[in-house]
Amino acid sequence: xxDKDRQDKQGQTEDGIxxxxxxxxxxxxxxxxxxxxEDAMGDIDLKGTQFSLMSQIxxxxxxxxxxxxxxMVMDLSALGHTLKPLIRDGxxxxxxxxxxRRAKRVRLTDMGAAxxxxxxxxxxIAQDRFDKAFGKEKSEELRRTLAFISSNEFAEAFNRxx
Amino acid sequence: xxDKDRQDKQGQTEDGIxxxxxxxxxxxxxxxxxxxxEDAMGDIDLKGTQFSLMSQIxxxxxxxxxxxxxxMVMDLSALGHTLKPLIRDGxxxxxxxxxxRRAKRVRLTDMGAAxxxxxxxxxxIAQDRFDKAFGKEKSEELRRTLAFISSNEFAEAFNRxx
DNA sequence: CATATATAGTGGCATATACCAGTAAATTCC
DNA sequence: GGAATTTACTGGTATATGCCACTATATATG
Numbered sequence: 055x056x057d058k059d060r061q062d063k064q065g066q067t068e069d070g071i072x073x074x075x076x077x078x079x080x081x082x083x084x085x086x087x088x089x090x091x092e093d094a095m096g097d098i099d100l101k102g103t104q105f106s107l108m109s110q111i112x113x114x115x116x117x118x119x120x121x122x123x124x125x126m127v128m129d130l131s132a133l134g135h136t137l138k139p140l141i142r143d144g145x146x147x148x149x150x151x152x153x154x155r156r157a158k159r160v161r162l163t164d165m166g167a168a169x170x171x172x173x174x175x176x177x178x179i180a181q182d183r184f185d186k187a188f189g190k191e192k193s194e195e196l197r198r199t200l201a202f203i204s205s206n207e208f209a210e211a212f213n214r215x216x
Numbered sequence: 217x218x219d220k221d222r223q224d225k226q227g228q229t230e231d232g233i234x235x236x237x238x239x240x241x242x243x244x245x246x247x248x249x250x251x252x253x254e255d256a257m258g259d260i261d262l263k264g265t266q267f268s269l270m271s272q273i274x275x276x277x278x279x280x281x282x283x284x285x286x287x288m289v290m291d292l293s294a295l296g297h298t299l300k301p302l303i304r305d306g307x308x309x310x311x312x313x314x315x316x317r318r319a320k321r322v323r324l325t326d327m328g329a330a331x332x333x334x335x336x337x338x339x340x341i342a343q344d345r346f347d348k349a350f351g352k353e354k355s356e357e358l359r360r361t362l363a364f365i366s367s368n369e370f371a372e373a374f375n376r377x378x
Numbered sequence: 379c380a381t382a383t384a385t386a387g388t389g390g391c392a393t394a395t396a397c398c399a400g401t402a403a404a405t406t407c408c
Numbered sequence: 409g410g411a412a413t414t415t416a417c418t419g420g421t422a423t424a425t426g427c428c429a430c431t432a433t434a435t436a437t438g
Contacts, residue, residue: 254396
């Protein structure tokens with residue numbers, strides 16, 4: 055049986071690129087988790103990404119766009135675009151920094167903070183399900199691992215050519 | 217020192233949502249890896265996602281769109297959208313299935329197959345860097361872990377309420 | 379066989395995310 | 409202190425990804 059023939063009845067190969075490419079593997083998992091978390095959180099008006107972003111804003115002390123982009127490991131302009139619907143809907147606002155007039159600080163509006171608080175309970179349900187399905191210890195370890203992969207330290211190791 | 221005060225000089229909190237939310241953690245890592253892999257692969261005309269997709273097509277035996285979407289854990293319509301630029305650029309083509317006239321099978325064109333082969337060497341460089349930075353064993357284990365998280369088996373465990 | 383239902387794909391719309399070019403403000407360097 | 413450079417953000421463009429509504433085809437059911 056050749057590799058190409060080793061396929062299930064749907065014509066899929068059992069051995070996908072995601073078992074060889076870490077980048078593909080992570081993206082694929084993020085699509086699945088996005089799905090699972092949104093379903094588990096039920097009928098809410100926010101996307102998972104938006105809730106994550108608002109949660110990080112809530113945890114921060116009025117970060118500038120730059121700060122927040124770095125924390126989220128997100129392109130600055132991508133962050134700006136992603137915030138637009140939240141600003142439009144009155145959940146987030148940008149306030150110019152007093153010291154540096156180039157910078158804008160991100161804050162939740164009262165409504166945004168209330169929304170974030172309310173949804174946290176729903177998010178916790180999803181997260182609890184993940185922990186139960188995956189194992190609480192392993193779950194924490196996985197998040198630490200992924201945080202490491204997302205770090206500058208890892209980027210330096212990755213780009214170091216020795 | 218309160219949590220809110222425990223911030224580095226950029227105003228970021230040390231303790232981000234990604235340490236608590238597995239969904240956020242995976243998305244964040246996928247942004248970073250997308251970055252690192254694309255940089256490591258150098259100046260190519262394809263996005264990482266497009267290369268992954270073409271690699272999976274190359275590994276499959278002319279899957280239908282449905283098959284491919286399931287393998288990639290991707291929404292069917294999202295897959296259709298993602299393939300459009302590749303079809304437009306003559307790297308991929310869709311051929312109607314002979315038996316089921318609803319279904320279309322995905323295949324690489326000759327140019328697409330050649331492109332995919334050529335870029336594989338570059339991708340391997342990026343993957344080797346990942347393995348070196350993260351550890352070859354741990355790297356394989358991580359991919360298996362992520363494949364599990366991406367599986368229907370995991371979805372069932374996640375959605376099981378007992 | 380005719381109708382009801384299920385499946386595969388498409389198109390529209392919205393968000394997610396990145397790169398690049400441009401603007402404005404701050405900082406560095408004669 | 410004024411020019412050169414760096415930094416923070418914005419807007420445009422392109423891909424990534426998902427949901428919904430719709431069409432066409434296949435399958436199941438009476």
